[in-house]
Amino acid sequence: MQKLKVDVAVIGAGTAGLVAYRTARAHGAHAVLIEGGPYGTTCARVGCMPSKLLIAAAEAAHMLDAAPGFGVHAGEKRIDGVAVMERVRRERDRFVGFVLEGVDSIPAGDKLRGHARFTGPHTLVVDGADGQDVDLEAARVVIATGSTPTRLPKLQDVGPGVIISDDVFDWQDLPRSVAVIGTGVIGLELGQALARLGVRVSVYARGGSVAQLTDPVVLRNAARVMSEELDIHFQAEIVGAEQDGDEVLLTTREGGEEKRARFQYVLQAAGRTPNVTAIGIEHSGLELGTNGVPLFDSRTMQCGTSHIFIAGDANSERPVLPEAADHGKIAGDNAGRYPDIRAGLRRAPLTAAFTEPNIVTLGASYKTLCEPGRLKFAVGQVSFENQGRSRVMLQNKGMLRVYGEYGSGRFLGAEMIAPRGEHLGHLLAWAVQARMTVEQMLDMPFYHPVVEEGVRTALRDLAANLAKGASDIDPDAIEPGT
Ligand SMILES: Cc1cc2nc3c(=O)[nH]c(=O)nc-3n(C[C@H](O)[C@H](O)[C@H](O)COP(=O)(O)OP(=O)(O)OC[C@H]3O[C@@H](n4cnc5c(N)ncnc54)[C@H](O)[C@@H]3O)c2cc1C
Numbered sequence: 001m002q003k004l005k006v007d008v009a010v011i012g013a014g015t016a017g018l019v020a021y022r023t024a025r026a027h028g029a030h031a032v033l034i035e036g037g038p039y040g041t042t043c044a045r046v047g048c049m050p051s052k053l054l055i056a057a058a059e060a061a062h063m064l065d066a067a068p069g070f071g072v073h074a075g076e077k078r079i080d081g082v083a084v085m086e087r088v089r090r091e092r093d094r095f096v097g098f099v100l101e102g103v104d105s106i107p108a109g110d111k112l113r114g115h116a117r118f119t120g121p122h123t124l125v126v127d128g129a130d131g132q133d134v135d136l137e138a139a140r141v142v143i144a145t146g147s148t149p150t151r152l153p154k155l156q157d158v159g160p161g162v163i164i165s166d167d168v169f170d171w172q173d174l175p176r177s178v179a180v181i182g183t184g185v186i187g188l189e190l191g192q193a194l195a196r197l198g199v200r201v202s203v204y205a206r207g208g209s210v211a212q213l214t215d216p217v218v219l220r221n222a223a224r225v226m227s228e229e230l231d232i233h234f235q236a237e238i239v240g241a242e243q244d245g246d247e248v249l250l251t252t253r254e255g256g257e258e259k260r261a262r263f264q265y266v267l268q269a270a271g272r273t274p275n276v277t278a279i280g281i282e283h284s285g286l287e288l289g290t291n292g293v294p295l296f297d298s299r300t301m302q303c304g305t306s307h308i309f310i311a312g313d314a315n316s317e318r319p320v321l322p323e324a325a326d327h328g329k330i331a332g333d334n335a336g337r338y339p340d341i342r343a344g345l346r347r348a349p350l351t352a353a354f355t356e357p358n359i360v361t362l363g364a365s366y367k368t369l370c371e372p373g374r375l376k377f378a379v380g381q382v383s384f385e386n387q388g389r390s391r392v393m394l395q396n397k398g399m400l401r402v403y404g405e406y407g408s409g410r411f412l413g414a415e416m417i418a419p420r421g422e423h424l425g426h427l428l429a430w431a432v433q434a435r436m437t438v439e440q441m442l443d444m445p446f447y448h449p450v451v452e453e454g455v456r457t458a459l460r461d462l463a464a465n466l467a468k469g470a471s472d473i474d475p476d477a478i479e480p481g482t
């Protein structure tokens with residue numbers, strides 16, 4: 001067995017790990033980067049980029065469906081599934097190629113291939129992919145192992161028709177039909193995109209959640225808006241499934257009644273589990289939380305007071321790409337400068353599901369604001385049904401709710417399902433981070449006719465409610481979402 005002693009060992013060459021490695025190295029540390037799977041990152045290979053490529057194709061198809069509403073008729077729509085998937089894979093490979101170029105530029109001696117696991121707080125074994133194991137002693141460790149799609153026990157060992165999101169991006173053609181399990185971000189993004197591309201799609205939700213929303217009013221609106229286009233079965237329990245030839249027979253229980261339906265694929269989109277169980281975490285000496293993730297400080301990424309840091313999806317804090325990069329920077333910086341630990345830059349929370357309309361949350365969520373002892377906020381809202389520019393574009397669906405703090409008048413956060421929500425979300429997240437008051441935001445310019453005028457309407461409503469000086473939230477009526 002080869003033996004190696006380093007300053008910093010980074011486990012996982014995804015977005016968080018790559019940034020952590022580079023940042024630790026910038027301190028002059030001898031750092032190694034360990035990767036057990038393919039290089040290229042989850043985001044580029046099977047995450048953000050291929051999913052947005054599929055959504056882009058679906059938007060093109062949807063534009064044709066929407067065109068007659070404007071009096072524009074483009075003739076018969078034809079979707080070439082092979083060409084759609086060929087572009088998704090080709091462009092995906094291009095994005096992966098850029099990541100691989102970056103990996104190639106890392107000195108060969110700093111890269112270890114194989115699955116790493118702790119054997120002690122400072123020791124790791126890397127099960128070498130080439131059969132050559134490495135015994136590693138590391139003064140500091142960054143865990144950047146990412147997450148894995150959660151597989152439902154009821155759907156295990158059914159057959160090749162039961163898939164996860166990774167599999168979608170290797171398709172050579174669009175399938176005839178897909179059952180999507182989960183109304184989270186992945187389920188709704190992929191479910192809507194496939195439906196718009198002519199695939200028969202049914203979405204099954206065990207409860208009533210919609211993406212990352214927690215505000216019950218926005219959530220109800222989003223459930224209605226998404227159901228207008230998608231066949232969504234809320235409150236549906238998965239009973240089981242059988243592979244039958246090239247189809248899967250899915251059994252669900254809805255309203256006490258058992259139902260069966262056939263699909264070419266059943267796509268599990270029921271969340272992602274942080275990769276912390278198969279890394280010998282029990283030998284790390286770290287204290288674990290209830291989800292098995294080591295307890296860590298989200299300002300420093302340090303686990304307890306130890307020499308171990310955790311970044312990206314592995315820590316489950318905010319499992320999105322920009323946060324993985326920020327986590328990686330903070331973890332790598334502190335691993336490099338250890339024991340001189342410093343708090344890094346944390347930005348205002350922002351999440352966007354690229355459904356249409358976009359589903360966006362930012363700043364403090366409604367659910368957080370409703371936590372005991374925090375009932376000091378007012379709400380303003382706007383519906384996009386009669387919002388000028390949204391109607392012009394025939395995209396007049398959805399609603400926005402904004403939250404502000406009594407006394408200070410500070411803008412706290414928002415949840416929405418809204419046309420161009422990804423842009424509105426940035427505007428509002430910047431205001432949260434700049435600690436602006438609602439009045440200061442209303443002093444800013446708003447052009448005409450723009451969707452942002454809807455934001456102004458919601459902010460005016462919020463300002464009026466803040467001026468009342470007492471909470472308009474009835475604690476007994478609160479029903480936070482997921
Ligand atoms: C379908 C989909 C769509 C998404 N869309 C978006 C989006 O639009 N916007 C957005 O912001 N986010 C999106 N995300 C989330 C985003 O992709 C992730 O948050 C981000 O990629 C996580 O980066 P990471 O570095 O933590 O993990 P990863 O990139 O997964 O890296 C972890 C690496 O660690 C390796 N590894 C694991 N265990 C070991 C071990 N023991 N030894 C060695 N190596 C190991 C893995 O092989 C992997 O390469 C999406 C995710 C999915 C699945």
Ligand SMILES: NC(=O)c1ccc[n+]([C@@H]2O[C@H](COP(=O)([O-])OP(=O)(O)OC[C@H]3O[C@@H](n4cnc5c(N)ncnc54)[C@H](O)[C@@H]3O)[C@@H](O)[C@H]2O)c1
Binds near residue numbers: 184
């Ligand atoms: N645009 C983006 O930023 C983007 C896109 C895709 C994924 N992501 C990231 O990937 C993560 C994972 O996405 P996701 O959609 O898989 O997870 P999610 O947590 O968003 O949603 C999980 C869904 O699965 C359902 N579910 C959970 N357990 C179930 C069970 N036993 N039976 C039936 N349904 C069950 C939940 O009710 C929920 O609807 C997200 O949290 C997000 O951070 C981000």
